[in-house]
Amino acid sequence: MNGGEQTILFNNKPRVLAGYSIVGPKEAMGPLDPYFHKRLRKDDFGQKSYEKAECKLHMSAISGAIIAAGLTPKDIDVNIGGDLLNQIITSSFSARELDIPFVGMYTACSTFGQALIAGAALIDGGYVYRAACSTSSHFSTAERQYRYPLELGTQMTPTSQWTVTGAGCTILGKEGGKIYAESATIGKVVDFGIADANNMGAAMAPAAAKTVAQHLKDTGRSADHYDCIVTGDLGVYGSRLFLELLESEGIKVAGNHKDCGEMIFDKKQRCPQGGSGAGASSVVFNSYFLHQMRSGSIKRLLLVPTGALLSKLSSLQGETIPGIANAISFAVEE
Amino acid sequence: MNGGEQTILFNNKPRVLAGYSIVGPKEAMGPLDPYFHKRLRKDDFGQKSYEKAECKLHMSAISGAIIAAGLTPKDIDVNIGGDLLNQIITSSFSARELDIPFVGMYTACSTFGQALIAGAALIDGGYVYRAACSTSSHFSTAERQYRYPLELGTQMTPTSQWTVTGAGCTILGKEGGKIYAESATIGKVVDFGIADANNMGAAMAPAAAKTVAQHLKDTGRSADHYDCIVTGDLGVYGSRLFLELLESEGIKVAGNHKDCGEMIFDKKQRCPQGGSGAGASSVVFNSYFLHQMRSGSIKRLLLVPTGALLSKLSSLQGETIPGIANAISFAVEE
The missing domain is CATH 3.40.47.40 (Stage V sporulation protein AD)
Structure with missing residues (x-):
């Protein structure tokens, strides 16, 4: 690679134009609450299923970030996204609503890093002007997919972590911001x-x-x-x-x-x-x-x-x- | 994008150094058999589960392509891969054996295109020298994940397609080949x-x-x-x-x-x-x-x-x- 064994260097300083975060009620009760952009009162987000709620969450993060950057969806060349659900349906179903070329990624919770790297490289190389890099997860969709039905009320083991209900999106661009x-x-x-x-x-x-x-x-x-x-x-x-x-x-x-x-x-x-x-x-x-x-x-x-x-x-x-x-x-x- | 609304142009001609294909027995009975590089006699590939067989298939395609290019895994900067299984376990479990930086992708059967585009852009932009772009699928893992247990012997509808058992890998590089x-x-x-x-x-x-x-x-x-x-x-x-x-x-x-x-x-x-x-x-x-x-x-x-x-x-x-x-x-x- 151009920066060593596993490292790539961006020579043209691809910029962070904006970031947006939307979280569930439990996350909004945590210490980072003042920094989040939007908080849900209920984690079903008014949807008929938790999967649909996660999809709306993901889409809201992308829309929120585009607005925060002072742009419209037409200004975004590519959405690079991923999530934890089987066949990353959250990201691809969000992309269906957005009319932006879509790149789907998956390396579990590392996906956000991968999406940012791909977005930065595509901008730095001069291929795209702006990329929306987004990921999401949802406690209730993840629990029932990876573990047990929520209704079981399964206890957490001492090493268990709590899947974050939230979605974030970063808009990267060729120029703008420091x-x-x-x-x-x-x-x-x-x-x-x-x-x-x-x-x-x-x-x-x-x-x-x-x-x-x-x-x-x-x-x-x-x-x-x-x-x-x-x-x-x-x-x-x-x-x-x-x-x-x-x-x-x-x-x-x-x-x-x-x-x-x-x-x-x-x-x-x-x-x-x-x-x-x-x-x-x-x-x-x-x-x-x-x-x-x-x-x-x-x-x-x-x-x-x-x-x-x-x-x-x-x-x-x-x-x-x-x-x-x-x-x-x-x-x-x- | 640099080539229009959804199109990117590669200016530095990233090259196809080699390609490799490995298929299951049914595919080897089809008209393209003379062109495939390796054929399995049995689609369990000597493994204890079909998932492990698909993983071995995927890994064999990457290894086969690297050898066909006259290279070793050390010469490959990045493996960009994907498959149809939940959480693309085939690709990531293959990557575990390979000691090559890994980028996981998913857009269903379009993943191979996405992997080639990412690989070509990373090379064209001067970030990596060589990329192994790989995807796979397996009839028996796909059937039981997406549809029914194989043992049911479910009939296909007239519009059904048969999931290909096979894996392919293309080695892209900065120079070599026409x-x-x-x-x-x-x-x-x-x-x-x-x-x-x-x-x-x-x-x-x-x-x-x-x-x-x-x-x-x-x-x-x-x-x-x-x-x-x-x-x-x-x-x-x-x-x-x-x-x-x-x-x-x-x-x-x-x-x-x-x-x-x-x-x-x-x-x-x-x-x-x-x-x-x-x-x-x-x-x-x-x-x-x-x-x-x-x-x-x-x-x-x-x-x-x-x-x-x-x-x-x-x-x-x-x-x-x-x-x-x-x-x-x-x-x-x-």
Whole structure:
């Protein structure tokens, strides 16, 4: 690659034109509430099924971001999107309403990173002028697809994370604004042998550590080059593992690390490991972190959405859960 | 976009270094058998489950293509892959074995087009040197995931297509060989209101017609610019609908149109509509069509993989089936 073994460099500073986040009621009760753009009062969003609700959520994030950028759908060349549902129906059914060319992506909760990387590369290379990069997840659609019917009222294990109900969208463009994407590291699929579908943090932490280590090696940077290294949804336990794995390679990140999954819920909200889902990094980046970059308190940020690669069937067939993490760095122009 | 409303132009001629195709026993009894690179004697490929068999199939296609290009996995910067299984476990579990950065994609059977477009853009823009673009499908994994247990012996309806058991991979690179990608049209999601999950051809044909019409408009070409316009898996009935829809817009394609799904099986093979699946366009392009381009009998080809966007759940919830089609054009250097 043009920036090392796994890293690509963007030479033309593709810009972040706007970000938008929309979340469910539980997320709106968490500590990041002041930063979100829209909050639902009920997580069915007035729809007949949770899947339709997630679809409306996804579409609202894209529309919201386009409006926030002062644009109309006609100004967007491509929507690059993904979600956790089988056959990513949320993203593709949203795209059906939008009349924008659609690219569907899937690497679980790492999809948001992948979408941003693809969008930034297409703009940086001069192929498209503006891209809407969007992901979503929904607690109720994910629970019943991956685990059990909600009506069972299944208890969470101590390592379980709570799937975030939310959707986020970033509009990238050739010009406009002072925040730009400057490099990206595409992750490899890493299998640590974790087979517990209720312990995603442990499954994803090795991939996150590997991607961050490779990113620093490829760019010749130390971890403190970044004001903040932001993982997607490792949760409390996964974040600790991530930091320990990096430390074992001589890389100290602790002081400038944040995890979107860990940040989104308060300890009182009865999900001690924090949140997860393709919407987690997407709503937190598009609200809190873009705000911090705009206000100048973060100037260099490495976003590392993390994904656990499994299906209900793969778990039933006794497969372990490989992880993947994609990194993309943003900077604020001085 | 740099080539019109939905079209991107590749200015640096990203090359096709090699293609590889591996198919199941039924596909090997079809008319394209002489062109395939490897044929399975049994479609379980010696594995304990059909999912593991599909995974081995996918991995074999990538390895086969890398070897055919005279390379090793270390020479490949990125694997861009997808398949039809929930959470694209085939592609991501293959990537786990390969130690190559992985980008996961999903737009159903149109995924192969999307993967080629992403690979070509990443190379053309100077970000990566070589990309392995791969997709697969497997009759037995698809049937039991989307429809019924195989043991039921469910009859096919007259419009049903037979999911192709096969995987294909194309190695794209900055230099080498005389076949190159020259433009691509990213599809929009089009919903014609078809709700019959056994009539994919009708669901996809409008998207294919729309993408081809837009491609010709964006490039200012007439359909006969291409020696062959190749759709992915419309099948017999879908192909007819595709040609009629184009004709109603004043575009005549009939003489130079082929459909991978229609080509792969013989009429005697008891699947009168032909094949479908993310492996269909992938095995046919990487075998027959690359051979025709290398031998000089096709000099300009437009490949249009077509996808039907549905999940088992979306059908049960009464959703219609939107379609998408992505087009990428290849030319042979004089």
